[in-house]
Amino acid sequence: MYELVICHLYPDLMNLYGDRGNISVLIRRAQWRGINVRVIPISIGDDIPSEVDLFFMGGGQDREQRLLAPDLVNKKGDKLRKLAERGVVFLGICGGYQLFGHYYKPKDSTRLDGIGILDVYTEAGDKRFIGNVFVKSKINCYEDLTLVGFENHSGRTYLGRDAKPLGEVLIGYGNNGEDKLEGAWQRSVFGTYLHGPLLPKNPWFADLLIEKALSNKYGTIKLSSLDDTLELKAHRKAIEIISK
Ligand code: GLN
Numbered sequence: 001m002y003e004l005v006i007c008h009l010y011p012d013l014m015n016l017y018g019d020r021g022n023i024s025v026l027i028r029r030a031q032w033r034g035i036n037v038r039v040i041p042i043s044i045g046d047d048i049p050s051e052v053d054l055f056f057m058g059g060g061q062d063r064e065q066r067l068l069a070p071d072l073v074n075k076k077g078d079k080l081r082k083l084a085e086r087g088v089v090f091l092g093i094c095g096g097y098q099l100f101g102h103y104y105k106p107k108d109s110t111r112l113d114g115i116g117i118l119d120v121y122t123e124a125g126d127k128r129f130i131g132n133v134f135v136k137s138k139i140n141c142y143e144d145l146t147l148v149g150f151e152n153h154s155g156r157t158y159l160g161r162d163a164k165p166l167g168e169v170l171i172g173y174g175n176n177g178e179d180k181l182e183g184a185w186q187r188s189v190f191g192t193y194l195h196g197p198l199l200p201k202n203p204w205f206a207d208l209l210i211e212k213a214l215s216n217k218y219g220t221i222k223l224s225s226l227d228d229t230l231e232l233k234a235h236r237k238a239i240e241i242i243s244k
Helices: 023-030 063-087 097-098 203-217 229-242
Strands: 003-009 036-042 054-055 088-095 101-105 120-137 146-159 166-173 184-186 189-192
Touching: 003 023, 003 203, 023 054, 023 166, 023 203, 036 184, 054 146, 063 097, 063 229, 088 097, 088 203, 097 101, 097 120, 097 146, 120 229, 146 166, 146 189, 146 229, 203 229
Parallel strands: 003 036, 003 054, 054 088, 088 189, 101 120
Antiparallel strands: 120 146, 120 166, 184 189
């Protein structure tokens, strides 16, 4: 019997636009395959549990990011970097994504260091990027798939040499409203601006994360397919609405 251990980082502070719904999707899609799931929430002052397979961090406003950044960087940063190097899966949404990078500089305050598990940096601009987003995946061997979601951020994120984009923006702003790229990934660390929550309408991406997390722990695992009729209907409806 396989077990998936998920560590939810700062759920009390980082949960914009229902981002915690991504945890529910990971739990159910694993359980539907007979995989046991344990979710361990941790926040400021907590130690990182041992044996975590997947870390999740949702989005948050500048205020919450400023509150937790010292703990994330000074107390948890070294261990999280080591785990990322060992292939543990990370998913950061928006504010979480930004703090997975080297730094996030809010518009009117000093910059917040990140943990550098993604080779990206973020600097806030005057205009907020708000709206629905439609993305064509650029993740190798998933190029024919798409992602839909909702974005609301002032941060402009730019990728360094070691990071690859999750996808190409077909509709929306994406990382910075300039290079038509959305999100970033390297090794098994993923960051995206897509709220929604992201995973219910993008089931292939949820399975990619679960498969990577379990394969890193047990050796290569291929998940059985599920009946995603409802999820794909929601995905197509979102594209229809976004494309109007
Ligand atoms: N506070 C960050 C920004 O405005 C992240 C926002 C978010 O998580 N939605 O860019």
